[in-house]
Amino acid sequence: MKNTFDFAVETEKLTKTFGKIKAVDSVSLKIRRGEIFGLIGPNGAGKTTFIRLLIGLLRPDSGNGRILGCPIDALTPEVKRKIGYMPQSKSLYPDLTAKENIEFFARLNGLLDKEIRRKYIENVIKLVEIEKWANMVVSELSGGTQQRVSLACAIVHDPDLLLLDEPTVGISPNLRKSFWNYFKSLTERGKTIIVTTHYLEEAINCDRIALMHNGKILAMGTISEIMSLLPRGKSLLLKLGRRIEKKTIEILKSFFDVSVTIIGELNIKIGYSDDSIVGDVISFLKKNGIPIESVEIRMPSLDDVFIYLIRRQNENIFSEV
């Protein structure tokens, strides 16, 4: 059974609408086994709906998908047992202790043998570092600790595939870092992780990411693949000795594949893709009698790519209209 599927998750044109809103709009993707796949996008992008479609909590309007080789509209208990799901809300029983919560979900996921269950629970408590709080009632724990308990509930039964919906929302940067460490340690053991986040900077922790907006996947790939989508994404920030004439800018643009933005009197930003032109641009300016007082090179952020992609998507929509 294990080798009958190549991808932990595959979807094809998966679509779900709520009323007039297309929450998930024709999403097709393939997620390899053993990778951390980040589903990245702002709130309302459709990430949660997509995850819920995968786990069978929602039925798609159209399209289809397979998860661990099993069609998403016919998930068997056996397959579900291999999935760990951490919903966006804490999803814990506040009146039970951390350990009791973990134990409940361990049992539900088939850890029926008392000894084995005890071992699994101990392991997961160690992994998420909540030994100190294990016997405290959840409502008395801090938000971050609750989030750790929630993660523990999702992974206690050692699932092959983890679906984590915004696991790092609202927790401290330190804890966020340790969460990503847990995730990495899990993939080292061959687990597949699909994680959603609206923190773009977290994408760096993922093997591959998909940028999601308004239910659509804008782009998908490794970080560098995604970055390269942004034309002239890198930029050269120059402080000039005197004002630059419009004519000089025009010539600059026609000589090199750059974009030029004037920032105030004496500052300009030159966008480029190819690193080799940086020296040429500087010497061109100097030759034209423009002294350069300082030079700063800025790499593009994922935000920039994202904003660019959204703009491009909107332009496409408008041009289609």
Added chain:
Amino acid sequence: MNFQNVKIIVIRIFRQLRRDKRTLGLMIIGPILVTFLFSYAFAGEVKNVPIAIANQDESFEDILASVIIDEMRKNESFNINEIRDLNVNWSEFGKSIQTIIIFPENFTRNLLIGGNVTLQVWINVSLQYYATLISNFISSAVNDVMQDYFGAIGISFDFNTTIQQHILPPVDMDQKLNITIVNLDSSFEIVFGDLIVSKLASDDDVSVSIVKTREDCIDAIKKRKSIVSLWIPSNFTKSLLLRNGSVTEIFINGIERDEVSVALKSIQNAISDSISEILNISSYEITKNYIYGSEDLLMIDLIGPSVMGFISMFFAFIISGVFFLRERLQGTLERMLASPLMKTEIIFGYLIAFLIVATIQSTLVVLTIIFFSTRIISSLLFIYILVLLCTMGSVSLAIFISSFMKTELQVIQMIPIYIVPQIFLSGMFISLRVLPEVLVPIAYVFPLTYYVSAAKAIAFMNASLTDVWLELSVLIGYFILGLILSIKGFRKTVA
């Protein structure tokens, strides 16, 4: 369905309940408190209690004067000449007629209603001997009849005796004496049974249906058509008039205590009013037969079985509703639905947890009741079955309804909509028969109505589960409906 999964949920719910000391306390103290309160606090105004009457009463047909005359005729020493008017041939008095007796109008009536009755007798004979003979004869005949009818009651005589002193001719001892009797008496025409029926018919507190026989009276109670039925036998008027004591019987469904007391009061009033108008009797004892229940049933006996169902229904509804709402709000339901659990396993987990809670609560109620009276014990097994059925419907309905709720307050708001009406409309305190007509269809919407009906039949009428099949099927129907609806309600959960 995997029972292991159901068990996991049950254990988890009990863990939560154990932690929630306040809810736990409420679930333990609540039933005891409510049982007490309900047993003492309720007594509603009752109208139109259905009663059945079999009135077989007949009039008192005897004309006592005629009975006396017949008695006199048995003695052949006298010639009795009965006339029906006052045209007595007085000119022959003292000659061919030796004695004249006048039975006045209303002789019978006056005797019956206990008035003073004097019988006038005129005697005109030639010898004292004859006078004595005649007066002895008359008084013994009269007294024999009086003895027959009334026992000790006597009658006074007004003898007007004339003795003609003839020495000759000698006494003819074989001579027949001629007695003329004027009989103006008529029978007593009032039938007390009819009076009682007409008085009850005009009484707003009861609604009368007429049946034929004593068996019909018992039947009316058994078929729960009437709360009280009154049997007036054919000799009612007669025995009343002759002071022979009680002959009527009342059959009672002692379960509907308030209604019974109203009906009994109406009947008692009707009887004593009817009698005291005519007779000098102020009270009349009636034989009471309890078909169901008994006179010494405590309120706690009567309310107990109903309260068991109510408590279970109430707590199962509110607590499972709130619990399930929390599952949805805190996201644990989403987690459960994403796990290998099936939806039915989740619902059955809840069902079983609250069936256990209901069993414990019912036992608390039972123990409270048993502290006062042990009557309930004999029917406990069946009542528990009913309680569990009622709870199943309540839990499944609560799970369904909670899928429309957004806050716990909204669940609490269901109390005045769903719980309180059932207190008043289920027949627990106020019988459905005496409810205003517009409310009756509403009463039949609520599951508790069927529970109460079945529980009363089982607790007090020796009914078995097969006798209450209709109520059982409705309760099972509520459960199945709740189950289907709550599974559908899950769809809304994550949307």
